Amino acid sequence: MVLGLGDWLKRRRMRAPPAEGDSVQDAAVPPPVDTGNQPEDRGPDASIRHEGRGVDAAKLVDAVRRLVKDQKGRVGGAIHLINLDVVRQRLGDRWPAVSDRLLAGIEIILDRRLAATDLYIRIEGPSYLIVFGELDQETARLKCALIGHEIEKHVFGDDVAEIAVRASVFRLDGGDAGRQEEIDLLGMINALRAMSHQTVPGERRRKTDAPAETEGDRGGGPALPAFDQTGPPGNRANYVLVPIYQNTGTRPSSFVYRPIWHTRHDAIATYLCQPVWLRSGGIGSSGENYVEYQPAFAGEGDIATIEEICRSFRLLSAERRRGLLSMSVHFETLARSATRKEFMAAAAALTPAERRLLSVELTGVDETVPQTRLTELVAAIQPFCRGVSLRCVLDRHRFFGVREARIYAVGVEITVGRGAEAGIFAKLDAFAAAAENVGLRTYAHGLRTRSLTSGAIAAGFHYVDGDPVATPLDRPSNAYRYRLVDLYRAGLQEIKSGSP
Amino acid sequence: MSRILLIEDDAVVRMTMAAMLADAGHSIVEAQNGIEGMAEMRRRRPELVIVDLIMPEQDGIETLIKLRADHPDLPILAMSGGGRARNLDFLTLAAGFGATRTLLKPFAPPSLLALVDECLTAARRPDE
Numbered sequence: 001m002v003l004g005l006g007d008w009l010k011r012r013r014m015r016a017p018p019a020e021g022d023s024v025q026d027a028a029v030p031p032p033v034d035t036g037n038q039p040e041d042r043g044p045d046a047s048i049r050h051e052g053r054g055v056d057a058a059k060l061v062d063a064v065r066r067l068v069k070d071q072k073g074r075v076g077g078a079i080h081l082i083n084l085d086v087v088r089q090r091l092g093d094r095w096p097a098v099s100d101r102l103l104a105g106i107e108i109i110l111d112r113r114l115a116a117t118d119l120y121i122r123i124e125g126p127s128y129l130i131v132f133g134e135l136d137q138e139t140a141r142l143k144c145a146l147i148g149h150e151i152e153k154h155v156f157g158d159d160v161a162e163i164a165v166r167a168s169v170f171r172l173d174g175g176d177a178g179r180q181e182e183i184d185l186l187g188m189i190n191a192l193r194a195m196s197h198q199t200v201p202g203e204r205r206r207k208t209d210a211p212a213e214t215e216g217d218r219g220g221g222p223a224l225p226a227f228d229q230t231g232p233p234g235n236r237a238n239y240v241l242v243p244i245y246q247n248t249g250t251r252p253s254s255f256v257y258r259p260i261w262h263t264r265h266d267a268i269a270t271y272l273c274q275p276v277w278l279r280s281g282g283i284g285s286s287g288e289n290y291v292e293y294q295p296a297f298a299g300e301g302d303i304a305t306i307e308e309i310c311r312s313f314r315l316l317s318a319e320r321r322r323g324l325l326s327m328s329v330h331f332e333t334l335a336r337s338a339t340r341k342e343f344m345a346a347a348a349a350l351t352p353a354e355r356r357l358l359s360v361e362l363t364g365v366d367e368t369v370p371q372t373r374l375t376e377l378v379a380a381i382q383p384f385c386r387g388v389s390l391r392c393v394l395d396r397h398r399f400f401g402v403r404e405a406r407i408y409a410v411g412v413e414i415t416v417g418r419g420a421e422a423g424i425f426a427k428l429d430a431f432a433a434a435a436e437n438v439g440l441r442t443y444a445h446g447l448r449t450r451s452l453t454s455g456a457i458a459a460g461f462h463y464v465d466g467d468p469v470a471t472p473l474d475r476p477s478n479a480y481r482y483r484l485v486d487l488y489r490a491g492l493q494e495i496k497s498g499s500p
Numbered sequence: 501m502s503r504i505l506l507i508e509d510d511a512v513v514r515m516t517m518a519a520m521l522a523d524a525g526h527s528i529v530e531a532q533n534g535i536e537g538m539a540e541m542r543r544r545r546p547e548l549v550i551v552d553l554i555m556p557e558q559d560g561i562e563t564l565i566k567l568r569a570d571h572p573d574l575p576i577l578a579m580s581g582g583g584r585a586r587n588l589d590f591l592t593l594a595a596g597f598g599a600t601r602t603l604l605k606p607f608a609p610p611s612l613l614a615l616v617d618e619c620l621t622a623a624r625r626p627d628e
Contacts, residue, residue, distance in 0.1 A: 421556035422509070422533075429584045451534070451559040458554040458583020458590070484589045485596065488561050 080144045082128045082151070099126070109150050113143065143474070146256065150471050251300050252276055255308045256472035260326065260443070260465045261482050263457050268470065269479035270324040270359065270463070272445070273309055275301040298330040298364070299339035305329075306346045312476050313354040321478045324357050328391070331364035334377050347384040356386050361411070363391040371401035378405050389443065394427050397434040409462065410435050411443035418449050428459040436460060450487060457484070502620055503527045505546035507537035507563060508579075509555040513605075517550070520609045521616065534558030538566060548619055553580035553590045561593055568598040575619035581605035 087102070088095045103126065110120050110128065120130045130144065252275030260270040305327045316323060333339045350358065360381050365374060378388045389409040390402060399410060412431060416424055428444070435442045444456045447466030456464050468487060504526050508514040511532070518528040529544045531537035535558045537551065549567060553560030564576060578594035581604065591602045600619045603612065 418557060425509075425554075425556055432584060449557075450562050451556055454559045454561065454590070455554060455556065455583070458585055458587055460583070460585035460587075484593055488565065488593070488597070 080130045080132070082130060082144060082148055084126045084128070084151070087151075088126060106151050109147060113147050113150070146472065146474070252297075252304050255305065256474065257312075257325075257476045258445075258465050258472045259470040259477075260463050261469045262463055263484075264462055266481060266483045267479055268482045270326050271473070271476035272326045272328075272465065273305055273312065273476070274328075274472070275305050275308075299333045299336065299343075302327075302329045302333040303339065303342050303346055306343060307349075309358060310346070310349045310354070313350070313357065316476060321476075322357075323476050323479050324359065324386075325476060326359045326361065328361045328363045329381060331362065331369075331377070334362075334380060340380070344380070344384075347381070350384055355384055358385040359387045359389065360385045361389045361391055362407070365390060366393075367396060367398065371405060374401065374407075375405040378407060382406060389441075391445075392431075394424075394431055397430055399435055399438045399440055403438050403440055407440070409441035409443055411445060411461075411463070413445045414447050414452060414456075414466075416448075416452075418451075421449070421452055421455070424452065425455045425459070428456055428461070432460040453487060454484075501525045501527060502547040503529065503544065504616070505529045505531065505537060505540055505544065505549045507531045507534060507540075507549065507555070507560070508552040509533055510552070513552075517612065520612060524613050524616070526616070534560065534563030534566075537563055541567065541571075547623065548575045548577065548616065550577045550579065550616070553578055553594055554583045561590065561597060564594055564597050564599055573623065575600040575623040577601050577603060577615055577619050579603040579605055579607070 084106070088099075091098060103122065106128070107120075107122075110130070114120065114130070114132075118130065118132050120128050122128055130147075132143065254276045256274050256276055257271040258274060259268045260272055261268050262270070306329075309325055309327055312325060329343065333343055362377060362381075365377065374390075381388055387408045388406065389411060390407045392410050392412060394412045394414070396410075402410060410431075414424065432442045441462040442460065443463035443465075444461050445465055447453045447456060447464055447468065450468045453464055453466060453468045469482070504521055506514060506518055506521070506528055508517065508530075509532050514530055514532065518530055521528050529540050529546055531540045533555045534551070537549070538558075540546075541549065551560045551563055551567075553564075555563075560578060560580065564578060567574060567576060576599050578591065578599035579602070580588075580590045580594070582588045582590055588604070591604060595602050600622055601615045603615055
């Protein structure tokens with residue numbers, strides 16, 4: 001029998017009070033357990049001073065131990081740590097004044113992101129121990145990466161490009177996936193308490209001195225790049241735990257859906273499905289950036305994405321929701337007969353109705369590709385979607401033959417962040433003007449700041465996406481109204497408070 | 501004469517406006533984006549802020565929201581041409597977020613000076 005933490009959590013009903021929108025059934029869940037652990041309590045377990053989702057840490061430890069011992073089976077679920085020490089370090093003297101408000105916001109994020117079978121505990125450090133009741137390790141790690149990213153946004157606003165909180169996401173147990181072993185949660189918490197104030201020198205040494213891992217090191221699969229734990233210069237996080245080296249292969253581990261704002265229709269109606277590959281340390285890398293880093297992943301990623309798109313359409317339909325989906329397909333995928341054949345076979349599973357709700361973005365097709373070739377590529381995928389767009393470089397100003405190839409929009413990925421925006425505005429203007437001249441719509445992916453987003457809108461871009469608009473979701477959702485004021489309203493409180 | 505903080509990323513527009521305002525007897529502090537503008541605001545304590553809305557690094561709406569949060573009575577003149585797309589929603593939004601007056605670019609010098617006077621007068625009559 002395989003019994004997961006989720007089963008146990010369900011039985012124990014260790015739930016927080018129902019949030020707005022929860023079902024009636026949820027409302028029957030008892031309120032959180034009052035642990036009695038107050039911040040001023042400096043006893044042996046004083047560092048565990050807050051219980052997310054109403055969990056008493058000591059009871060949790062006992063119950064998990066009992067569960068594992070009694071069942072003798074493999075324990076599902078995953079336990080992770082989100083280490084916020086980098087946040088505390090960055091805020092410095094301001095931390096005591098703002099910590100309560102920040103942590104309250106972080107817990108809202110956790111409540112929103114975690115499922116009923118998950119729970120979290122705040123540990124002094126500050127860190128959050130998160131127990132995923134039912135997710136497998138890979139999905140749990142991806143979820144942690146998303147939560148980390150959302151926390152970055154919450155804490156640092158538009159400055160997320162400069163820091164690396166998400167890199168502080170680690171799996172705790174450190175064991176081999178699937179290995180049967182007792183989860184010594186108490187030991188973990190004690191270790192956390194000790195380690196939250198120090199780094200593990202050997203860990204950094206291994207990162208800097210040891211060669212990148214090879215295929216053989218991890219027992220098969222393609223070599224993944226060595227993970228740079230240091231993050232951007234000057235933003236070294238206080239890493240304390242052993243990262244897991246994930247053998248994900250060329251297939252993506254999961255997917256995220258990035259909401260796209262149709263600026264002319266004042267709506268978020270399309271969700272861009274992006275594959276995510278997990279790198280060492282549990283960090284998710286999604287979409288185009290990672291494919292550029294690992295070009296061999298393009299074909300597998302595209303095929304897996306169209307399969308995911310099919311699943312998502314079925315899910316949306318089953319839930320009586322409606323939304324447009326979008327995905328990227330690479331030149332390499334369509335140019336190689338093997339991957340093209342497999343991609344087309346997967347796309348053939350789309351129903352006619354679903355095809356009318358899908359747009360496909362061609363990437364990796366540079367300006368030197370002849371129009372005849374471009375036309376052929378578009379013709380290959382046109383039957384499976386409502387429209388084909390083309391990703392370009394920002395400096396491209398000539399779109400001869402693009403519209404004739406039945407491409408309806410051209411777009412760019414904006415990779416710069418705060419501190420390097422000055423030169424971008426004129427380029428956005430020039431790109432949009434050139435596209436407009438030949439009747440093409442325009443889009444900009446990955447805008448990192450409000451100023452870049454407003455700059456793209458003012459330049460005339462039809463579609464924009466990025467964190468100031470909405471963070472990626474685990475699954476697509478309904479279309480909803482979104483106006484210019486919402487770009488600022490969402491972060492109004494952060495803006496007013498000076499976004500620590 | 502009033503001390504005016506002028507936040508505008510386009511150097512030519514900024515210098516031209518600074519010259520117009522200086523000719524009208526005002527003292528001008530210049531900043532080329534919202535972040536610089538906020539720093540100058542703290543340092544120089546101007547009596548009026550003129551802010552462009554489409555700017556890199558920190559745009560005018562965000563700057564306006566921050567300024568308004570810290571200085572509820574500060575007169576702020578928001579200006580924009582709506583960018584290449586001539587999107588006038590930015591000016592409407594600025595008014596909604598508390599700009600004292602808004603100014604559509606391009607403008608003639610008398611329009612600018614008249615609105616500056618209006619803003620400064622409004623600041624002296626807090627009941628307005």
